[in-house]
Amino acid sequence: MSGTTAKGVPILTTSDQGLPTPNVQSYLQSLATALDARIEHVGSSYNPNPDTVSSTSYVNPNSSFDRVQNIIVPTDGLLVVGFAGLWKVSAASTMGAALFIGANQLKNVNTASGGAPVLAEGTNTTAGASGYGFMHSGRQGIGVGAAPATDTTLVNTGMILYDPTTSTDGGLCYISVAAGTYDVSVKYKISTGTLTVKERRLWVHSVQYL
Amino acid sequence: MPLTPKGIYYPGPKFPPQISEDMGAMAQNVFNGIEAMQMQTYGFSPETIVAPTSYTSAAANGNGDSIDMNVGSGQSPNSGMIWFNYHGLWKKTATATTSAAIFLSVNGGTLTQLKKLNPGGAPVVQEVNDTQAFFSPGFFGQLYCNRDGLAGNAGGNADTSFATNGFVMPPGVYIYGFDNPGMSVHIEVKYKTTAGNVVLGKRYVYLGTIKAG
Numbered sequence: 001m002s003g004t005t006a007k008g009v010p011i012l013t014t015s016d017q018g019l020p021t022p023n024v025q026s027y028l029q030s031l032a033t034a035l036d037a038r039i040e041h042v043g044s045s046y047n048p049n050p051d052t053v054s055s056t057s058y059v060n061p062n063s064s065f066d067r068v069q070n071i072i073v074p075t076d077g078l079l080v081v082g083f084a085g086l087w088k089v090s091a092a093s094t095m096g097a098a099l100f101i102g103a104n105q106l107k108n109v110n111t112a113s114g115g116a117p118v119l120a121e122g123t124n125t126t127a128g129a130s131g132y133g134f135m136h137s138g139r140q141g142i143g144v145g146a147a148p149a150t151d152t153t154l155v156n157t158g159m160i161l162y163d164p165t166t167s168t169d170g171g172l173c174y175i176s177v178a179a180g181t182y183d184v185s186v187k188y189k190i191s192t193g194t195l196t197v198k199e200r201r202l203w204v205h206s207v208q209y210l
Numbered sequence: 211m212p213l214t215p216k217g218i219y220y221p222g223p224k225f226p227p228q229i230s231e232d233m234g235a236m237a238q239n240v241f242n243g244i245e246a247m248q249m250q251t252y253g254f255s256p257e258t259i260v261a262p263t264s265y266t267s268a269a270a271n272g273n274g275d276s277i278d279m280n281v282g283s284g285q286s287p288n289s290g291m292i293w294f295n296y297h298g299l300w301k302k303t304a305t306a307t308t309s310a311a312i313f314l315s316v317n318g319g320t321l322t323q324l325k326k327l328n329p330g331g332a333p334v335v336q337e338v339n340d341t342q343a344f345f346s347p348g349f350f351g352q353l354y355c356n357r358d359g360l361a362g363n364a365g366g367n368a369d370t371s372f373a374t375n376g377f378v379m380p381p382g383v384y385i386y387g388f389d390n391p392g393m394s395v396h397i398e399v400k401y402k403t404t405a406g407n408v409v410l411g412k413r414y415v416y417l418g419t420i421k422a423g
Contacts, residue, residue: 024229032236082291082420084386134327138357148330155333157387158314160326161291162358170357171384172420201386203291203420 009034042205043068050198058098058105058187061197067185068204078207079175083137083186084161085200086152087124087144091193094125097135097142100185101177106141122168132198134163136170142186143168154199172203247418248277252410253298259408265311265323265400268410275410276398277417281388290388291420296399297380298413299350299372300364304406306344308364310353311337315396316388324385326359340364350411353399354380360399364408372412382416 003011010030012019019027047065060066073079081099089095098121099106107117122135122144130147134154137143143166145152162170184204188195220230220237252268252275259266267274281292294312302308312324325333336358342351342365350369353362388395397417401408 028233028236082384082386131330133329145327146329150330152327152329153332154327155325155387157316158322158324158385159333159387160324160336160357160359161384161386163327163329164358165329169381171381203386205420 041072043071045202047200050196053188053190053195055189056191058189060185060187066200066202067183068202069183071182071184071204071206073177073179073182073206074208075179076209079177079182080205080207081137081173081175081184082161082203083142085135085197086132087135087195087197088130088132089126089190089193089195090129092126092128093193094123094191095195096121096123096189097144098187099141100187102183108140136161136163137173138168138170139173140168141173248279250277250415252413254412257410259401262402262408265402267398267400274398275413275415276396277415278396279417281393281395281419290393291384291386292388293382293384293418293420294355294397295380295382295416296355298353299370299411300353301348301350301409302344302364302403302406303348303409304344306403306405308340308403308408309337310360310399310401312360313398313400317394324359338362342366355382357381357383359383
């Protein structure tokens with residue numbers, strides 16, 4: 001095996017013609033290893049169906065969704081998370097939605113009062129039952145939009161990841177973590193009554209900087 | 211040799227079948243893990259769209275201010291996401307409401323105007339409607355893409371211009387709901403005005419896939 005690309009991926013050249021099978025296998029393994037170090041590690045979850053939460057502390061209402069497991073973040077990499085979904089409450093209450101890295105709730109820098117980082121979450125306090133509102137990821141974590149009287153609906157293909165009623169900018173959340181393997185999830189809570197969430201999409205990938 | 215949708219080579223039928231299958235699977239795995247990005251630049255010479263009272267494509271490139279790309283990602287239904295960005299110069303030639311909007315076509319289907327969230331109801335179309343005063347003979351304003359779609363103004367009393375090196379890019383918009391690998395998307399910005407013409411200056415158009423399983 002006689003060469004590499006400018007970015008270090010091994011290649012075969014004409015001098016390798018007639019390479020014995022074990023050498024071809026060895027080459028393919030080295031190629032896979034080189035590519036593995038350069039591609040992003042990705043995962044996603046989508047649940048169109050409703051799930052309910054009645055817990056006053058953050059929980060996952062359905063262990064099959066709202067989570068992406070075993071995302072590998074390389075050294076000096078970043079974790080990137082996108083999220084979208086609909087929510088509604090059954091009664092006057094305060095609900096919350098937050099990103100978790102493993103068992104730890106995501107935190108934001110505390111520039112308002114100085115000091116240690118503070119827990120990041122999107123919340124909404126309603127005076128009664130509501131129609132479905134939107135919640136989505138943004139640079140600050142998860143933002144929870146207005147609680148409208150009637151149901152908000154979405155288009156299936158071509159929906160903008162943004163809600164004009166949230167204080168969180170739309171788009172993806174870039175998270176600094178140490179190199180490692182991570183489980184990323186979205187969890188929910190409600191102060192009283194029942195929170196229903198549906199049409200949740202969670203996207204997670206890692207970015208490597210070489 | 212065969213290619214994956216993003217141009218990764220893998221062995222064709224001249225190789226022993228098992229090697230072809232293994233290499234094909236390997237290339238597909240690599241394809242599933244990379245993002246793709248396209249960028250187009252239009253308008254090195256200003257282009258006039260004459261009296262576009264309904265949404266009209268720019269004509270100079272023959273296909274509007276558009277990008278075509280395979281954008282799908284991942285194994286989960288509707289799990290694909292794209293990032294679209296636009297930064298351009300435009301102006302009006304008369305007192306008018308001048309508008310621009312993003313249009314989207316999936317798998318060769320109907321080109322439809324992008325929609326945005328409407329809390330408490332069904333989604334509504336997203337567009338920018340500029341009513342800023344017209345100063346004769348018309349000056350370039352900025353049209354750009356925020357997290358919620360297009361924004362900007364086509365008026366003003368002096369020309370807006372771009373720097374050539376090291377220019378801050380607008381944030382762009384994330385759009386979701388695209389299916390598994392190979393979904394083809396045509397995305398385009400169109401223009402209209404209630405009076406006069408729309409004149410377009412330099413436009414940068416970007417489209418990228420966000421890979422997520």
